Amino acid sequence: MSAVLQNLIDQPYKHGFVTDIEADVVPKGLDESVIRLISHKKNEPDWLLEFRLAAYRHWLTMQEPTWPNVKYPPVDFQDISYYSAPKPKKMLASMDEVDPELLRTFEKLGVPMHEQAALAGVAVDVIFDSVSVATTYKKKLADVGVIFCSFSEAVHEHPELVRKYLGTVVPTSDNFYAALNSAVFTDGSFCFIPKGVKCPMELSTYFRINTQESGQFERTLIIAEEGASVSYLEGCTAPRFDTNQLHAAVVELVALDNASIKYSTVQNWYAGDENGVGGIYNFVTKRGLCKGVHSKISWTQVETGSAITWKYPSCVLLGDHSVGEFYSVALTNHMQQADTGTKMVHIGKNTRSTIISKGISAGRSNNSYRGLVKIGPKAEGARNFSQCDSMLIGETCGANTFPYIQVQNNTAKVEHEASTSKIGEDQLFYFASRGIDAEEAVSMIINGFVKDVFTQLPMEFAVEAGRLLGLKLEGSVG
Amino acid sequence: MSNGAGKILLDVRGLCASVAGVPILKGIDFTVRAGEVHAIMGPNGSGKSTFSKVLAGHPSYEVTGGTAVFDGVDLLELSAEERARSGFFLSFQYPVEVPGVANAQFLRLAYNTVLGGRGRDELDPLEFDDFVREKMKLLEMDPAFLDRSVNTGFSGGEKKRNEILQMALLEPKLAFLDETDSGLDIDALRIVAQGVNHLRSADNAVVLVTHYQRLLNYIVPDFVHVMDGGRLVKTGGRELALELEARGYDWIGKQAA
Numbered sequence: 001m002s003a004v005l006q007n008l009i010d011q012p013y014k015h016g017f018v019t020d021i022e023a024d025v026v027p028k029g030l031d032e033s034v035i036r037l038i039s040h041k042k043n044e045p046d047w048l049l050e051f052r053l054a055a056y057r058h059w060l061t062m063q064e065p066t067w068p069n070v071k072y073p074p075v076d077f078q079d080i081s082y083y084s085a086p087k088p089k090k091m092l093a094s095m096d097e098v099d100p101e102l103l104r105t106f107e108k109l110g111v112p113m114h115e116q117a118a119l120a121g122v123a124v125d126v127i128f129d130s131v132s133v134a135t136t137y138k139k140k141l142a143d144v145g146v147i148f149c150s151f152s153e154a155v156h157e158h159p160e161l162v163r164k165y166l167g168t169v170v171p172t173s174d175n176f177y178a179a180l181n182s183a184v185f186t187d188g189s190f191c192f193i194p195k196g197v198k199c200p201m202e203l204s205t206y207f208r209i210n211t212q213e214s215g216q217f218e219r220t221l222i223i224a225e226e227g228a229s230v231s232y233l234e235g236c237t238a239p240r241f242d243t244n245q246l247h248a249a250v251v252e253l254v255a256l257d258n259a260s261i262k263y264s265t266v267q268n269w270y271a272g273d274e275n276g277v278g279g280i281y282n283f284v285t286k287r288g289l290c291k292g293v294h295s296k297i298s299w300t301q302v303e304t305g306s307a308i309t310w311k312y313p314s315c316v317l318l319g320d321h322s323v324g325e326f327y328s329v330a331l332t333n334h335m336q337q338a339d340t341g342t343k344m345v346h347i348g349k350n351t352r353s354t355i356i357s358k359g360i361s362a363g364r365s366n367n368s369y370r371g372l373v374k375i376g377p378k379a380e381g382a383r384n385f386s387q388c389d390s391m392l393i394g395e396t397c398g399a400n401t402f403p404y405i406q407v408q409n410n411t412a413k414v415e416h417e418a419s420t421s422k423i424g425e426d427q428l429f430y431f432a433s434r435g436i437d438a439e440e441a442v443s444m445i446i447n448g449f450v451k452d453v454f455t456q457l458p459m460e461f462a463v464e465a466g467r468l469l470g471l472k473l474e475g476s477v478g
Numbered sequence: 479m480s481n482g483a484g485k486i487l488l489d490v491r492g493l494c495a496s497v498a499g500v501p502i503l504k505g506i507d508f509t510v511r512a513g514e515v516h517a518i519m520g521p522n523g524s525g526k527s528t529f530s531k532v533l534a535g536h537p538s539y540e541v542t543g544g545t546a547v548f549d550g551v552d553l554l555e556l557s558a559e560e561r562a563r564s565g566f567f568l569s570f571q572y573p574v575e576v577p578g579v580a581n582a583q584f585l586r587l588a589y590n591t592v593l594g595g596r597g598r599d600e601l602d603p604l605e606f607d608d609f610v611r612e613k614m615k616l617l618e619m620d621p622a623f624l625d626r627s628v629n630t631g632f633s634g635g636e637k638k639r640n641e642i643l644q645m646a647l648l649e650p651k652l653a654f655l656d657e658t659d660s661g662l663d664i665d666a667l668r669i670v671a672q673g674v675n676h677l678r679s680a681d682n683a684v685v686l687v688t689h690y691q692r693l694l695n696y697i698v699p700d701f702v703h704v705m706d707g708g709r710l711v712k713t714g715g716r717e718l719a720l721e722l723e724a725r726g727y728d729w730i731g732k733q734a735a
């Protein structure tokens with residue numbers, strides 16, 4: 001039976017192709033001159049260069065964290081190229097100017113571009129390696145005052161906004177990888193929803209790492225002003241290489257009074273092969289600041305890829321009555337390792353947070369939930385509910401839960417529930433004895449397990465995420 | 479009911495099986511014809527459930543000898559799901575809980591897989607809902623059980639009723655009911671037994687594993703067998719069950735010796 005389970009979870013990675021495009025790559029290594037070069041290539045203002053250099057100098061004083069429940073050989077930060085841009089890298093006005101090779105890549109990835117994008121009503125900002133190459137629907141969004149563009153573009157066209165908010169949620173000194181990102185980030189997405197505007201469509205960004213040994217350091221900044229709301233989708237894939245690649249992104253969200261931001265991720269970076277060779281190291285800092293009263297930030301993530309995932313999308317609930325949510329499905333297979341969860345930091349009065357985490361482990365993988373719920377002294381009437389469930393497939397995988405709870409206000413109420421279940425031989429036999437094969441049984445059990453999280457995803461994404469879990473778990477039986 | 483003339487549905491010869499390298503079944507001969515009811519009794523640990531799981535194709539049990547032919551087909555060559563699709567049904571002594579999977583969804587997939595495979599139209603969720611509610615009436619089951627997760631948190635008796643509901647849905651040629659009566663209250667026993675009787679026909683057969691003769695008052699067996707030490711050591715008519723109830727199992731061993 002373990003052979004049956006093995007077949008089920010041994011699905012080849014479908015995005016493991018490399019696009020043959022000439023790239024403008026900075027030689028490997030990191031020092032101040034590399035940072036100046038990146039900043040220069042991107043024609044950046046001085047304040048941004050200073051921001052980078054300050055981050056870099058702080059980074060030099062920091063140690064790589066060792067507390068996550070993951071194991072990997074030390075990363076050689078001098079063996080990474082910190083900038084890779086596909087040529088030609090002039091600004092592209094329309095999709096017709098995009099390198100056809102690149103478009104074929106997008107097609108293979110299933111990125112909804114062109115009419116597909118129009119039909120789906122999705123505005124897509126595509127990050128290919130480090131430079132944003134295409135932004136659709138910018139115009140329609142501009143009509144209602146929404147700014148949705150690459151980070152580099154925002155630096156040039158809306159410097160006052162970028163400068164006002166960059167680093168205010170995740171300071172450059174926040175943690176090792178955030179500091180590194182702040183020093184060397186090359187591009188990313190920028191999104192600004194002005195006062196009172198409900199963004200008329202879902203905004204979507206696909207990230208993809210293409211060049212071998214190029215790290216990817218995107219920076220995303222989303223601001224929702226008073227009464228504004230937006231739903232943002234992020235999808236990730238990467239080609240298959242035998243070496244490990246580093247992905248250290250920073251995402252900052254700011255919600256002002258009565259604003260709401262919903263951020264959804266489906267992450268399918270290359271996970272390495274079944275022996276753990278290759279794959280992405282995904283060390284990401286994502287944090288939202290509920291700055292205003294009655295603001296709301298909701299993270300939904302479906303993590304299926306990467307060799308190592310180290311990621312804690314968090315909410316700082318500063319405004320009174322603000323709401324933070326975290327819905328997560330993390331699937332690990334083969335030799336994958338995930339240490340993921342969230343932090344809910346309650347500062348304002350009557351702040352509320354909900355955490356629903358579903359971990360699925362298969363193969364020889366290891367899947368940990370790590371979460372912090374912190375109730376500050378002034379957070380009168382704060383509430384948190386956390387539910388962390390683990391599902392084990394087979395006998396050789398592991399799951400852990402590390403909930404940390406710190407309460408400094410005795411009017412607060414914090415609830416934590418956890419469970420571990422196993423898709424065992426007897427469950428599969430029960431299905432089999434009703435004519436249902438193992439593949440369908442596993443898919444049914446998994447779908448039931450993740451239901452509470454999937455209902456939080458926007459419709460198109462839920463379908464894609466469902467298919468992805470299916471892909472990861474289906475296979476020829478027997 | 480049987481006049482010994484029905485066609486042979488199940489023919490087991492010299493069946494031996496081990497689990498984790500330990501021999502449990504040590505040469506079982508067992509023949510069931512269409513229209514018959516067989517009861518298997520016997521002490522705890524004698525191998526009754528093992529026999530049922532070996533026939534249903536549990537992967538942990540290794541068949542080490544013998545044959546089993548089901549409706550003309552070599553049963554042992556089929557996977558567990560193929561056995562179910564070909565009309566073999568096992569009602570579990572301990573039905574498994576499946577949290578997160580709605581019972582209705584599970585039952586519908588089972589129905590569509592097993593009966594769809596026999597050429598019956600597949601039912602969509604609405605059609606199936608009507609259909610399954612009819613079957614539940616027969617067993618006086620509350621439709622609320624459709625929305626709950628499969629067997630999850632069901633009482634012992636509720637699980638058994640859910641098993642018989644599956645039997646009613648899947649219309650097996652041979653139903654092997656492993657201690658379906660244990661855990662049922664007095665009324666439930668009668669209702670479930672009536673349900674089973676309702677499903678009987680001249681074309682199918684039922685094998686009951688039970689410790690108590692009470693069930694056999696409702697579902698009258700044509701044959702009663704005694705399992706001991708992985709063998710069927712005695713076979714008789716329904717009066718054997720009464721005798722076992724009065725005397726226990728000890729005398730059989732002595733008689734056989």
Ligand SMILES: Nc1ncnc2c1ncn2[C@@H]1O[C@H](COP(=O)(O)OP(=O)(O)OP(=O)(O)O)[C@@H](O)[C@H]1O
Nearest residue numbers: 497498500502521522523524525526527528529571
């Ligand atoms: N997976 C297993 N590993 C080891 N021994 C097992 C396993 N499954 C069954 N056995 C042993 O096989 C023997 C027969 O068990 P079985 O469940 O078939 O008995 P039974 O006749 O159904 O008993 P009961 O009347 O108590 O239900 C028992 O001694 C049991 O401990």
Ligand SMILES: [Mg+2]
Nearest residue numbers: 526527528571
């Ligand atoms: Mg038993």
